[in-house]
Amino acid sequence: MNLFLYSLNYAPEKTGIGKYNGEMCEAISDIYGYSVTALVAPPYYPNWEVEHSYSSFLYKSENINEVKVIRSPLYVPSKVTTFKRLLHLSTFSVSSSIALLIKFIKNKPDVIFLVQPTLFCAPATLLFSKLFGVKTILHIQDFEVDAMFGLGMVSEGKITKIVRRTESWLMKKFDVVSSISYSMLENAERKGVDKSKLLFFPNWADTSFVTPDTDGSALRKEWGFAETDKVVLYAGNIGQKQGLEIVIEAAKSFEGDKNVKFVFVGAGAYVDILKRLAKVSNLDNVYFKPLQDWEDVPAMLSMADVHLVVQKKGAADAVLPSKLTNILSAGGHALVTAEESTELGKIEQANSGIYTRVEPENTKDFIAGLKAVFATDTSKPNMIARNYALKNLDINNIIERFVSDIDKLVKGKDND
Known part of the structure; x- marks a missing residue:
């Protein structure tokens, strides 16, 4: 079987879609013997800066753990605006479509x-797949159109209607449309995708590596935190869609409690703004750390008392946060901002105690939610979260099911 991944992001990116793409491709190649090729951009996320050993302007081929990786050039803005983001996406689509055509001609x-x-x-994918007789899967990690309009990056109007109709038309042309949550699949169906084409393919956790048994005390000590401190951790991409200003506001309210420490771990387009907000407010209970290597992630998760999963209104079902899978696998105590009607809200309702949920962009509720988590015994793992991860998020089970679905697609059988 020959699988071709087409995506912006790939390993060695440490977080988000790139991390999942890399793990998926390597597992499918190693365990199931597929021939896997990945057409991707040079690694740039979440720093929005191409790594020094790669180029924004040149194609590059490499082999990463038996996966053939083709890097296609693109424009990467140092400061992300709506226009620059569109230019960023456009340049990749143009340059990568050339590499896609060459690949299809040589070895479809x-x-x-x-x-x-x-x-x-999507247009190049559908065109070349039609010409060469290749099956197509559109996997939705983010509904980028919904995120753009839902976060107010683009105002509603005639252009909005055209964009949404184009999105719907393109999605309906794929053989299969998969996504990481049931709410996102329902959204795809509302956009016109036939229910028979929909496939649930969630993000996962390495539940044998990220466990509640990891000792994070050494890292806690290294970062200067005492055993009696309450460490509130946000780890991952630091971008506009998260609405992380609310964490700074919460830190202000806890200034009188010297044992509460707020820690941001990660990088992104918004990190400098958050640092400036913390500095202007003279906060000495807010800390910033760089992204951690994967082997250090279990210890980082273990040392935190509270994990933050923060998003703005309207984002929860457009961009389901990937960081939550490892938090649950670690048995972490999480505070999640999401509307009750979203996938995150439904998970909380079906699994009481899995995390604490509050409405997004509500500072008062956010602070109350933090206090509620502090009132629990955060020194012990949240076994409701851990058991949910073992049952629903194990990487081996998810990849095995996905490979079975691919086989059915190629052989012309109906998906379950």
């Missing part, structure tokens, strides 16, 4: 797996 795959974002690559 059985299946092409396009990851959204970016939908900009």
Whole structure:
């Protein structure tokens, strides 16, 4: 079987879609013997800066753990605006479509797996797949159109209607549309995708590596925190869609409690703004750390008392936070901002105690939610979260099911 991944992001990116793409491709190649090729951008996320050993302007081929990786050039803005973001996506779609055509001519795959974002690559994917007789899967990690409009990055109007109709038309042309949550699949169905084409393919956790048994005390000590401190951790991409200003506001309210420490671990377009907000407010209970290597992630998760999963209104079902899978696997005590009607709200209702949920962009509720988590015994793992991860998020089970679905697609059988 020959699988072709088409996506912006790939390893060695440490977080988000790139991390999942890398793990998926390597597992499918190593365990199931597939021939896997990945057409991706040079690693740039979440710093929005291309790593020094790669180029923004040149194609590059490499082999990473038996996966053939083709890097396609693109524009990477140092400061992300709506226009620059669109230019960023457009340049990748143009440059990568050339590499895609060459690959299809030389050795066509059985299946092409396009990851959204970016939908900009869908036209070339559909055109070449039709010409060469290749099965297509659109995998939705983020509904980028919904995120753009839902976060107010683009105002509603005639252009909005055109964009939404184009999105719907493109999605309906794929053989299969998969996504990481049931709410996102329902959204795809509302956009016109036939229910028979929908496939649940969630993000996962390595539940044998990220466990509640990891000792994070050494890292806690290294970072200067005492055993009696309450460490509130946000780890991952630091971008506009998170609405992380609310964490700074919460830190202000806890200034009188010297044992509460707020820690941001990660990088992104918004990190400098948060640092400036903390500095202007003279906060000495807010700390910033760089992204951690994967082997250090279990210890980082273990040392925290509270984990933050923060998003703005309207984002929860457009961009389901990938960081939550490892928090649950570690048995972490999480505070999640999401509307009750979203997937995150439904998970909380079905699994009482899995995390504490508050409405997004409500500072008063956010602070009350933090106090509620502090009132629990955070020194012990949250076994409701851990058991949920073992049952629903194990990487081996999810990949095995996905490979079975690919086989059915290629052989022309109906998906379950």
